[in-house]
Amino acid sequence: MKKIIINGSIVVAFLVCVQGYWFSKAFDASATQFDHSVSVALYTVADTMSERATVEKRSSNYFYVTTNSPVSNQKIDTMVQKEFSARNIRLDYEIGVYNAEDDSLVYGNYVKATIPLTKRAGCEEADGINKNFAILFPSRRSYLIGQMDIRIFVTLVLILMAWFYLVTYFKKSPAGLLNKRNQIRLGNSCLDFHNQHLIVNNSTYRLTHKENQILKLFFENPNQVIDRAVFLEKVWEKDGFFVARSMDVFISKIRKYLSMDQSIKIENLRSIGYRLHVSK
Numbered sequence: 001m002k003k004i005i006i007n008g009s010i011v012v013a014f015l016v017c018v019q020g021y022w023f024s025k026a027f028d029a030s031a032t033q034f035d036h037s038v039s040v041a042l043y044t045v046a047d048t049m050s051e052r053a054t055v056e057k058r059s060s061n062y063f064y065v066t067t068n069s070p071v072s073n074q075k076i077d078t079m080v081q082k083e084f085s086a087r088n089i090r091l092d093y094e095i096g097v098y099n100a101e102d103d104s105l106v107y108g109n110y111v112k113a114t115i116p117l118t119k120r121a122g123c124e125e126a127d128g129i130n131k132n133f134a135i136l137f138p139s140r141r142s143y144l145i146g147q148m149d150i151r152i153f154v155t156l157v158l159i160l161m162a163w164f165y166l167v168t169y170f171k172k173s174p175a176g177l178l179n180k181r182n183q184i185r186l187g188n189s190c191l192d193f194h195n196q197h198l199i200v201n202n203s204t205y206r207l208t209h210k211e212n213q214i215l216k217l218f219f220e221n222p223n224q225v226i227d228r229a230v231f232l233e234k235v236w237e238k239d240g241f242f243v244a245r246s247m248d249v250f251i252s253k254i255r256k257y258l259s260m261d262q263s264i265k266i267e268n269l270r271s272i273g274y275r276l277h278v279s280k
Helices: 002-026 029-047 073-086 150-169 209-220 228-236 241-258
Strands: 054-059 062-069 093-099 105-111 131-136 183-186 189-192 197-200 203-206 225-227 264-269 273-278
Touching (some): 029 062, 073 131, 209 228, 228 273
Antiparallel strands (some): 054 062, 062 131, 093 131, 183 189, 197 203, 264 273
């Protein structure tokens, strides 16, 4: 448990540090001013096209503008360059114009900040297609994770912590992932009575129903004398000479399973029963 707590604390501290870094980037003052300038420029462009235009910031470097207006591709490009130039936004950017009906790209252009704005011939001609457009600034990194709602971040941290604890709790063994509520460990042996597995050191034995029941009695009552009658009643549910002989055969087979574990030994108490002796 101590190891789990230490490792879990390290994971949580790492996540908090990472998120702190992303928050600082996402809410940087200069970045906020830049976003404001870009948003105002794009709203100015969009308002000349439609009264119902919207500007959506989808990340720190990506803006999507919905206009649903049949404006020419060149006019959109020219107006964006003009507004960016007026606000001294000097970054390279990519502009993409999309068909509003199916969101397919109909025009794209990479604009270098060092190229001066020029008037394009024929830019006023429309083609009758309703369009939206998007702006991407490749040189700016996206800090979308830092802009998440704090509740989303807390939920992600809790999910990661739960996953970490589950992986740590359910350790792999030769028999697979065992349900610890159905395991009994003694010495170097482990009885998974739900799946009828016995693990001794690194060896795994598949048990029969009766072997499993006998071992369950032993593992639940270590260092205690168990009468033969108890085995006959709980495992065979009947008595008799041949049943008793059958039980001796099963005990002998179980002894072989446990022979590799020097800390466990089945003792035969003549005329009384058996005891599973476990060294401390």
